[in-house]
Amino acid sequence: MTVSNRQPDQPKMFDTVLIANRGEIALRVVRTCKEMGIRSVVVYSTSDRDSLAVLAADEAVHIGPGPAKQSYLYPPAIIEAAVRTGAQAIHPGYGFLSEDSDFAEICANNGIVFVGPRPTVMSQLGDKTIARKLVAEAGLPVLAGTSSPVLSVGELVTEANQVGLPLIIKAAAGGGGRGMSVVREWADLLPTYRTTRATAQAVFGDGRVYLERYFEQSRHIEVQVLADELGNVLYLGERDCSVQRRHQKLIEESPAANLAPGVSERLGELAVRAAREVGYTGAGTFEFLVRDEEVAFIEVNSRIQVEHPVTEAVVGIDLVREQLRAAAGMPLSVSQSEVRTVGAAIECRVNAENPAKDFAPCPGRLDEFVPPGGPFVRVDTHAYAGWKVPAEYDSLLAKVIAWGSDRNQALDRMDRALAEFRIAGPGMHTTIPLLREVIADKTFRAAEHTTSFLDTRHDEE
Amino acid sequence: MTELDLRTIDNGQIGSPPGADAEIALAQLCGSLSAVLEAAATPPSRISLRCGAASVEVEWPVAGVAGVQALAAPAAPLAAPAPAAPDTRHAVTAPLVGTFYRAGEPGARPFVEVGDVIQAGQQIAIVEAMKLMNAVESDQAGRVAEILVADAESVEYAQPLILLEPLDGDR
Numbered sequence: 001m002t003v004s005n006r007q008p009d010q011p012k013m014f015d016t017v018l019i020a021n022r023g024e025i026a027l028r029v030v031r032t033c034k035e036m037g038i039r040s041v042v043v044y045s046t047s048d049r050d051s052l053a054v055l056a057a058d059e060a061v062h063i064g065p066g067p068a069k070q071s072y073l074y075p076p077a078i079i080e081a082a083v084r085t086g087a088q089a090i091h092p093g094y095g096f097l098s099e100d101s102d103f104a105e106i107c108a109n110n111g112i113v114f115v116g117p118r119p120t121v122m123s124q125l126g127d128k129t130i131a132r133k134l135v136a137e138a139g140l141p142v143l144a145g146t147s148s149p150v151l152s153v154g155e156l157v158t159e160a161n162q163v164g165l166p167l168i169i170k171a172a173a174g175g176g177g178r179g180m181s182v183v184r185e186w187a188d189l190l191p192t193y194r195t196t197r198a199t200a201q202a203v204f205g206d207g208r209v210y211l212e213r214y215f216e217q218s219r220h221i222e223v224q225v226l227a228d229e230l231g232n233v234l235y236l237g238e239r240d241c242s243v244q245r246r247h248q249k250l251i252e253e254s255p256a257a258n259l260a261p262g263v264s265e266r267l268g269e270l271a272v273r274a275a276r277e278v279g280y281t282g283a284g285t286f287e288f289l290v291r292d293e294e295v296a297f298i299e300v301n302s303r304i305q306v307e308h309p310v311t312e313a314v315v316g317i318d319l320v321r322e323q324l325r326a327a328a329g330m331p332l333s334v335s336q337s338e339v340r341t342v343g344a345a346i347e348c349r350v351n352a353e354n355p356a357k358d359f360a361p362c363p364g365r366l367d368e369f370v371p372p373g374g375p376f377v378r379v380d381t382h383a384y385a386g387w388k389v390p391a392e393y394d395s396l397l398a399k400v401i402a403w404g405s406d407r408n409q410a411l412d413r414m415d416r417a418l419a420e421f422r423i424a425g426p427g428m429h430t431t432i433p434l435l436r437e438v439i440a441d442k443t444f445r446a447a448e449h450t451t452s453f454l455d456t457r458h459d460e461e
Numbered sequence: 462m463t464e465l466d467l468r469t470i471d472n473g474q475i476g477s478p479p480g481a482d483a484e485i486a487l488a489q490l491c492g493s494l495s496a497v498l499e500a501a502a503t504p505p506s507r508i509s510l511r512c513g514a515a516s517v518e519v520e521w522p523v524a525g526v527a528g529v530q531a532l533a534a535p536a537a538p539l540a541a542p543a544p545a546a547p548d549t550r551h552a553v554t555a556p557l558v559g560t561f562y563r564a565g566e567p568g569a570r571p572f573v574e575v576g577d578v579i580q581a582g583q584q585i586a587i588v589e590a591m592k593l594m595n596a597v598e599s600d601q602a603g604r605v606a607e608i609l610v611a612d613a614e615s616v617e618y619a620q621p622l623i624l625l626e627p628l629d630g631d632r
Contacts, residue, residue, distance in 0.1 A: 046619065062617040063558050076591040077618065080558040084615045110591075 011329035014038055014088045014113070019053070020078045021093030024382045024399060025304070026053035029091045032320040041085045043078055045071035047390035052382045059085055066392045072096045075103050082112050089113040089327055091320075095394070098303040099126055099175065115327040117281050117302050125278065125300040128172050129210045135297050138277035140270050143289070143296045145212035156193055159211050166214040169193055171200035171207075175301070177247030178203055182214050212298075217450045218291040220244065221256050221263075222301075223271035224311045224319070225284045228326040233275050234336040235268040236315045239285075239307055242451050243438060245359065250431065250454065251438060252307035253346040254314050257407050257447035260293045267295060274300075283308070283323045289451075306349070306399065309378060313345035313403045344407040346414050348439075350381075350421065351395040354429040361395035364388065365425045372420035376403040376413060389428075397423070397430065407447070415439050550606055552621035553599050559590035561622060563612045571612075577605045578628065585623055588616060603627055 016039040019029045026042050030053055033040035042057040047066035054060040061081035064071030071077065073096055082090055090107055092098035092115065101123035104114040116122060125131045129148050136142045146159045149172050160167060160183075169192055171179030179200045181192045193209070201207035224236040240256035241249045255264065271286035274297070285301040308319045317339070322332055353359040365388045371379040381398035383389070389397065400417050404410030418436050441457070443449050555561070563571040563586055573585045579599050586597040603625030610622050 061558060062619060064618045071618075076593070077558045080590045080615075084558075 013328050013330065014324065016041060016085060016087045017089045017091055017115075017324065018043065018078070018082045018085060018087035019057070019091050019093065020072065021091070021096055021098070022048050022051065022053065022072060022382075022393065023396065024380045025093040025306075026051070027056055027382050028380055029093065029320055030056045032318055032324070035318075036321060036324065038324070041081065041087050043072070043081045045392070047392055050387060052384060061085060066390060068096065068392060075106050078103075079106060079110050079112070082107075083110065087112065089115055089324070091115040091323070092303065094303050094306055099301070101126060113327050115282065115323055117284065118279070121279050121281070122302050125280075125302050126173065128170060128174065128299055131300055132297070134278050135274045135300075138274045140274055140297045141295060143213040143215060143298070146210045149208035149210050150193075151208075153190065153193070156189070156211075160189055163211050163213050166216060168212050168214040169196045169209050170212060171196065171204055171209055173204040173206035173208065174200060175204075177244065177249070179209075180247055215289040215291060215296060217452065218289040219256070219449075220249075220287065220451050221259070221267060221290045221295075222285045222287040222305075223267050224308070225271050225275045225280065225286060226319070226322050226326070226332055227275055227281045227284070228332045229281055229329050230331050232332050232335070233272050233280070234332065234334070234339060235271050236311050236317060236319075236339055237341045238264055238267055239310055241307060242449055243444070243454055244451055245454050249307065249349070251346065251348055251435065252310050253344065253407070253410070254310040255341055255344065256290075257344070259290065263290060263293060263295065270295070270297070282326045283319050306396070307347050309380060309399065309401045310345040310347045313378070313401055314341045314343060315339055316342070343403055343405045344410045345401060345403045346407075346410045347399055347401045348414060348418060348435045349396060349431065350398040350400060350418075350423070350435070351431045352389050352397050352428060353395050353431055354427075355431070355434060356429070359431075361391070362389075362427055362429050363391040363395075364427050366423065366428065367426070368422050368424040370420075370422040371398060372400065372417035374417070374420075377401070377417045378403075379417075389425075408445075411439055411445065549627050550624040551601050551603060551627070552609075553585055553597070553601075553623050553625065555588055555616040555618060555620045555622055556597060557588055557590050557595060558618050559588040559595065559616065561610045561612070561614050561616045562587040562589060562594075563608070573605050573608070573623065575605050575608060579603065579605060579625070597622065599623075599625065601625060 013036065017033055018041040019026045020043060022044065030040045030042065040057045041059045041061065042053045043061050043063040044051060044054050045064050045066050048054065063077035063081055064074055090112055097103040099122060101119040104116060104119040104122055107114040124134060132142050133147055144163050150156045150159055166182055166184045168180055168182050174180060179196060181196050183189050183192050196209050197207045200209055219240060219242045221238050221240055223238050226236065227233040237254055238256050239252050239254045241252045243251035267288055274286060275284065283304050285305050287298045289296050289298055304319060304323060312319055317334060325332060352362050354362045366383055366385055369383055369385040371381060378401040379398055383397050402410050402414040402417055404413050415436060418432050421432060423430050438444050443453065573579055579585065579602065581600060581602045582598050584596045585599050588595045588597055605623055606626040607624040609624065610616055
């Protein structure tokens with residue numbers, strides 16, 4: 001075969017990419033597009049008209065009013081915007097339509113590449129019970145649990161007896177730490193089942209739930225995977241996301257400190273094996289619970305994650321760039337042997353939330369907003385002084401990422417950066433004081449914390 | 462008559478309905494009125510509601526109308542200073558992203574032309590999104606002063622499509 005014969009088949013990078021998201025992640029994707037010479041288009045709702053992503057993009061399309069259901073969650077408006085701006089691909093970011101296999105299919109039907117795994121793969125992984133079954137077939141350890149959603153109270157009692165206490169009731173369509181509750185006493189089983197079903201129906205439009213054994217005193221460790229259409233699958237180390245408040249991640253780091261010997265490599269191999277088995281493509285995260293040498297798969301996030309910058313900081317690879325390459329049918333730009341983890345990185349999520357009001361979001365005007373800087377500090381934010389934090393969306397204001405040659409240096413640097421951060425406005429509160437408390441905490445410093453660290457610590461106060 | 466014909470009330474054609482009928486008619490009028498107020502971006506300056514001849518009159522503050530227009534035009538923010546004489550024209554905006562069509566099909570008569578007097582709720586255009594034809598209805602009555610978008614041009618959400626001049630009776 002001559003080279004000229006292959007020329008027409010060579011995959012080409014997109015000229016124009018539409019970003020179907022908002023906030024810091026929309027700006028994040030625009031930045032990589034600029035670096036790659038790709039024209040970027042963002043869509044925005046009326047509430048985000050003055051956002052930094054709108055200013056930074058080459059083109060912006062107003063797709064609807066503030067409520068996400070009529071804008072960021074409304075496929076017809078997004079597809080129309082892509083068609084009219086000539087976008088060949090849509091990057092969905094995280095949240096919103098990022099794990100919606102129907103949307104991915106609509107994109108394909110309109111001749112637009114969805115930046116993510118194939119719709120069939122995504123839909124299988126999106127149903128947590130199917131995902132569990134698939135990875136168990138691939139030989140991964142999973143926690144005892146139901147292999148299909150629990151459909152009746154009778155089934156619930158039978159299955160719960162099999163699984164044993166403590167157990168966790170999870171929404172089959174859940175994500176982002178919502179729609180899950182732990183049951184420790186038999187008396188709580190039925191009421192918790194009912195409230196979790198109701199929450200799942202309200203939040204995800206799907207009331208199906210399943211049971212899983214709850215792993216107490218464990219750590220939440222996730223593996224970053226990259227895969228292309230040519231069959232290359234690799235992992236970029238792990239992230240520890242054990243610092244959570246009610247299943248919401250607050251602090252993430254890479255590598256995971258204080259893991260038992262061999263666990264990191266083992267998780268990487270398991271994630272790659274599972275990704276190959278399900279035919280995963282693009283960037284994805286395989287989540288595990290880890291207790292000493294015991295590991296158990298919990299779920300897959302088939303999208304870029306909020307905490308992806310900690311991986312970028314330690315491996316020096318732009319994950320969004322690799323996502324776009326994979327979506328365009330190009331090979332990943334690195335091989336497994338070229339992936340090297342250097343130093344340690346930590347990310348803190350600065351949310352507009354009021355600790356005195358049970359961390360209720362506090363939208364409103366930012367009179368002052370001066371992010372930190374200095375050596376090895378990265379701030380991903382869409383906010384600026386004078387901007388109004390809209391009430392319609394999540395409360396994330398900024399992600400602060402600090403790198404250090406080791407974990408302690410990264411933590412000291414993070415504390416310095418958080419102390420520099422100046423945010424003020426009428427009624428404005430942030431998670432910064434809480435984040436600094438955690439960084440100073442002895443248990444956290446010693447990397448002896450588990451997923452219950454923040455909730456128990458908070459209860460004790 | 463024992464049963465009230467709701468269509469006649471909708472048309473505002475009822476004479477002097479006695480008793481329960483009058484109450485239903487009044488409730489109907491209040492319902493329509495609240496729908497009008499919900500659709501409006503600014504509160505009215507005066508409302509008059511009569512039940513006998515079934516009439517509703519709503520007066521809007523002139524400055525408010527200009528305010529609505531400024532809100533509805535994202536492409537031209539803050540830059541232009543407010544004109545000395547307040548613009549009383551009202552912009553009917555696109556309800557979604559798509560392609561703007563002035564007529565029901567190619568070559569057909571446009572829904573509206575400059576100079577036409579239109580009613581609130583009257584169709585003024587189509588916006589096509591993903592092969593679905595979405596009727597665009599005017600949220601106010603008025604005289605068409607200007608058509609801002611050419612046929613088959615793409616429009617964004619909230620983009621002004623036509624400008625309406627208030628009818629003399631509304632001033």
